[in-house]
Amino acid sequence: MDIFTGLGGLIVLILNIWAIVKVLQSGAPGLNKVLWILLILVLPIIGFIIWFLAGPKGA
Structure with a gap:
């Protein structure tokens, strides 16, 4: 169960970094x-x- 929580958190982190960029x-x-x-x-x-x-949206 912990692996899914960690994986979900990692996916959210990656998506948020992509959105900020x-x-x-x-x-x-x-x-x-x-x-x-x-x-x-x-x-x-x-x-x-x-x-x-x-x-x-992009430039």
């Missing part, structure tokens, strides 16, 4: 980037889902 590469204004990154960091799973659906 994509936010930084986007053409969004600086304050918007900061807010998106804070959302992803504070609410890792929900923040990622919201970013994936409504976040800034």
Whole structure:
């Protein structure tokens, strides 16, 4: 059971890092980037889902 918890946490971490990199590469204004990154960091799973659906797209 612990291996699934650890694997799930690793997947969430990788997805959040990918989302943050994509936010930084986007053409969004600086304050918007900061807010998106804070959302992803504070609410890792929900923040990622919201970013994936409504976040800034690539440059």
